[in-house]
Amino acid sequence: MAGYGDHEAIDVEDLIRDLQRKVSVEMAMPSRCSIFKIPTILSRHNQNAFSPNAFSFGPFHHDKHALKPTEKIKSKYLLGLISRLSHIDPSNHISPDTTLRNLTEALRDVQEQALEYYAEPIGMSEYKFLEILVLDGCFIIELLRKKSYLNLREENDPIFSMSCMLQFLHHDLILLENQMPWFVLEILFDLTKTTPLDTKPLVELVIDFFGTIFSTTPMSIQPLLSLNPNHASKHILDLLRNLLVSNSNKRKQKSLAWKPMLSAEQLKDSGIQFRKDLASESLLDIKFCKNKGILSIPTLLVQETTETVFRNLISLEQCCPNYEPIVTSYAVLLDNLINTNTDLQILIKSGAIISWLNVEDGTRFFNRLYLDTYVKENYYLQLTNEVDNYIYCQRRLLNRYRRVLVRDYFKNPWLNISVNAAFIVLVLILLHTVFTIINIKG
Template sequence: MDVEKEAREYYDGPIGYETNAFVKILVVDGCFIIELLRKFTYNDRSLPNDPIFTMSCMQQFLRHDLILLENQVPWMVLELLFNMTMDPEQPLPLLELAKIYFYNIFSNSLPEDILSSPPHINFTDIEDIKHIPDLLRRWMISLIEEVEDSPQTDNWDSSWQPILSATSLVEAGIKFERGTSKSILDIKFDEGKGVLKIPPLLIQETTESTLRNLISFEQCYPKCEHRFTSYAILIDSLINSAKDAEILGKKKILDNWLNPEDAAQFFNKLYHNAYVYEYYYGSLSSKLSRYCEQSWPKWRAALVRNYFNTPWAILSTIAAAILLILSFLQTCEVNLNGGRARQKVDLQTLITTSIDHYNVVSIVVENYVSDCRS
């Protein structure tokens, strides 16, 4: 099978170009992509007025356009053109050039972090790569450090319950932590510590389109793992309001370049009309639900939230507790010294008096702290 005929089979429906015109489009577009990746990787700025590298917004727009499914050049065409134009002084393979160019499409990772990581993608599988979005999917999946869960496939939608929002999870005693994995898909929950680890995600103007195209590819291509669709479902459950987005932002899980309201809407509409027959966070969701049903984490979280959420609150609580103890001892002494004739101390009165003293002292301390902070 010749290259031109094979390339046509990558597209849905007939291509309205005759052979020469179609081949010309593939060659021109393919050579542009390869040259772009090379110049970016090797920091080639031989043309001082090159608008692609002198305009600050151009790289963001180019990355966005290269992810759109309707703009794809088959990967096998890119590989063929790359091998025909190899430079001995630029030894990196096309796969590595693409990884470096798209290194910060989901986060603000440094390119050195990408170069220092091992090539998780098996180079023997390159022939199966369809295009750039497929490469990015495989890359993100390959970077998952440890596969803990097998996907739920048997009627998962009838038994699955969405996890609580970030705000509700915090109230249930769950702590959020910025994950260290290089894949945004690598979300883990430590049930023993009650810590949900989520890798950072950069939210900018082009993030929605990027994720939508990856989800669309999963929906349309047969036997394609629904990894990004599952990710969208999970994050949508976590973020229902601007407050939820703010919680994740404070933990540096969301690097939000939009306002909090737009970030919440962004996730709420991300996977509309998408269907999942393999949900990859089913086990994680079950662990979260079990943890939220426990009482002690909720009480502990409420205690920390109400009395130890700031240094001033801690100081106020400690001071009030000390004064409560002193007040209790003083009340004991007064009652014991004044009531020896009756040989008995009214314990209920003692406790009530001490609590009244505590309430008064607590109000005084809180007012003092408020005055100091203002």
């Protein structure tokens, strides 16, 4: 190896040309860019939350050997889709080959646009990329249809006859690295739509599939249906984030200041009560009633996919330019509220959290959810201030009553003795009453 003291012939002109090529490359991300490989600093806390269990979608995980067996299932779903479309209208019969050609040509026209959604080089030919768009995209929309329309399922359907497959898909379809451009799915959905069957829009099929991924109470999809096309979802994971954010009023409460919320046990000791919020449209909308001292929390369902979906949503907010860290801010608030097993048990007892995990695992989940993220905006500062002000006012009121009690009743020692004596007599009368009742019953 040449050291600094060694003489090495350097072609300066070649070096300049290489540097010019590097700096001439457009460094700015395309506006559509929204599918990223997870940075190591985020993925190292739980690799399983970012890696597919059985299915690859898109180019990033396509060549993994462990995911190859499910490629046959995708092919089976594609065959079933084009065969069904070919027999919808016997009077206007279109062969399966023609149907497949139409789908492929439609995506070929937009594959360069689809490529702009991926932040990293995909490492494959245009031919292979187009094949993945068709095969994976058709599988996803056919899967969503079969979940909503039972009559489409065959008796030995490889997905719906094996419960583990659905569990794998609930995990694999929400991975940031495993996303497909939403507009590709829409194109395939529209081209394969049939009048007697498709009564629901694609957005509704996705929500039907994921059902209770966040809560036991279904959330309204109306805000998603009315989104401005320029702000529409970029992929399925982004759609799930929009489901939370579009229904929430937290975007109006952004602040650059930070103040930690007290833990659930500390809040309870300070007189705060916890209630589950049944009326909220979004999981993110935690509210405080200042008149009653009640913290209302929409119920969060903690299950097998909860860590996966939140870690990927947080990674999306961390990686995607100009994304507001609303879900990340929610994760910070939950971590503030839940420091110990006792904190989690308080929230579970109130109905604010339903957990399928044991208490230790649940507490650990909340404590490490947003580690190594950078969050400069806080969407819960107003909530924290309201809670802190309530506790401060309650303590001032209690101190004032204590001062009045000391001044008016305990300043005179004889009055002090009489108050204590009266209290002792009251306790003795109460005990006498209790024992009398016990003797009567006995």
